Amino acid sequence: MVQISNRRSTLVEPSRTRRKADARRRAILKAAASAFRKHGIAATGMREIAEAADLSPANLYYYFESKDELLYFCQDWSLDRMLEAARAVRRGGERPPEQLRQVIRAQLHCMLDELEGSAAHLEVDALSRTLRERIVAKRDRYESAVRRIVEDGIRSRDFARTDATLVTRAILGALNWTARWYRPEGEKTWAAVAATFSDYLVRGLIR
Amino acid sequence: MVQISNRRSTLVEPSRTRRKADARRRAILKAAASAFRKHGIAATGMREIAEAADLSPANLYYYFESKDELLYFCQDWSLDRMLEAARAVRRGGERPPEQLRQVIRAQLHCMLDELEGSAAHLEVDALSRTLRERIVAKRDRYESAVRRIVEDGIRSRDFARTDATLVTRAILGALNWTARWYRPEGEKTWAAVAATFSDYLVRGLIR
Structure with a gap:
């Protein structure tokens, strides 16, 4: 029994701890976002991030060894979420315009x-360099996932014939650029942006 | 006569010199672009820019006092060109889809x-901060110029009713993001990008 209990604690507890730590890291990320917007990413140090997250610097270093690690986690986590969403959408089996x-x-x-x-x-x-290459590879996978939806739509004749690579980059450009102008406290909610963008960017493809 | 000749030289010559210097500065900018792409903007110093432009550092400093001045000139010059183009297009008097x-x-x-x-x-x-505020103000003027074309098109019923501010930002995002992926030596020419983008981004607005 003791052994089983030990195995449970080494097999289950670490992942529970990791999940808890990941949730804490995401909360820090969300808090750091306002500091990045306020000072610019280059000018924001661990001190400003700790302040925004309402943590002592020592406590912040427990979750992230450096700003690099935080930036990497942010990109890796958001790309995982986006890839997961793209896969779920394709599995859903709707027509390509709705998938997009x-x-x-x-x-x-x-x-x-x-x-x-x-x-x-x-x-x-x-x-x-190493972390950048990993992120760029994951970003390429995400771009491919979106491009496949555009290509499916051209094949199914829901979409007009076009250069799927270039149109996919136009779509991702419009989406990525929102990070440059969107303010959570501004007059447009994220849902309003999503409604207008998805309508406009899909219409441009319809035959 | 001497006076007139003097007036000519102070009124005309400086602007001719300035035009020549500006042309040289644009050539340096174009050469610097490859260094920025290769090393990243943050990691590119005046030494790398001089090398890319095939100039001695001293010669480069004659045209640009610092990297900041070069970045400012680049943004200011390109925004002037884009604003000028937007004004010329509106004066041309075509229908809004063609203007866009x-x-x-x-x-x-x-x-x-x-x-x-x-x-x-x-x-x-x-x-x-001062230079940034000037550039941001000029960029806002450019965004307004593009948005006015979208609004004109909604009023003339060439375009469907939509949120002109958000659609304008989607368009500018798609265009601005090209700087992140476009390579002059790549397989897509700028003219191919322009043809696909203008077709796709205008179609999304048509009623």
Whole structure:
């Protein structure tokens, strides 16, 4: 019994601890977003992040060893969320226009609501080479997932024939750029942005 | 006669010199773009810019006192070009869909051809506060110019009713984001990007 209990604690507890730590890290990320917006990402140090997250610097360092690690976690986490959403949408089996609407909405929800419009998940230049390569590879997978929906729609004749690569980049550009102008305290809610963007960006493809 | 000749030299010559210096500065900018793409804007110093422009550092400093001045000139110059194009398009008096197509094409020509896809004209965070405020004000004027075309099109019933502010930001986001992925040596020419983007981004507005 003691052994079983021990195995439980080594197998289950660490992942529970990790989940708890990840939730705490996401909360810090969300708080850091306002500091990034206020001072700019380059000028924001661990001190400003700790302040925004209402943590002591020592406590912040327990969750993130450096600003680099925080930026990496932010990008990795948001790309995982976006990839997961793109996969779920494809599994859902709706027609391509509806799939594209849902993916646009999911990305804006992640960027503007969950991350409060922080551009941190786009700052690959700030990362070390190894971390940057990992993020760029994951971002390429996300771009491919969105492009496949555009290609499916062209094949199914829901969408007009066009250059799927370029149109996908136009869509992702419009979405990514929201991090430059969106303010959670501004007059447009993320849901209003998502409604107008998904309508406009899908209409441009319809035959 | 001597006086007239003197007046000519103080009134005409300086502006001719300035025009020549400006042309030289634009050539340096274009050369600097490859250095920015290669090393990232933050990691590119005056030494790398001089190397890319095939100038001695002393010669580069004759044209630009600092990297900040170069970034400011880049943004100021490209915004002037884009504003000028937007005004010319409106004076042309075509229907709003054609006006919007022309403005999209002009911005991509400036960004991808004249500046070779350098993101330098988007890096406001790197500027001092005073310079940044001037650039942001000019950028706001450009956004208004594009938004007016969208609003004209909604009024003339060429375009469907929509949130003109948000759609304008989607368009500018798609265009600005090209600086993140476009490579002059890549397989897509700037003209191909301009053709697909102007078609797609205008279609999304048509009733």
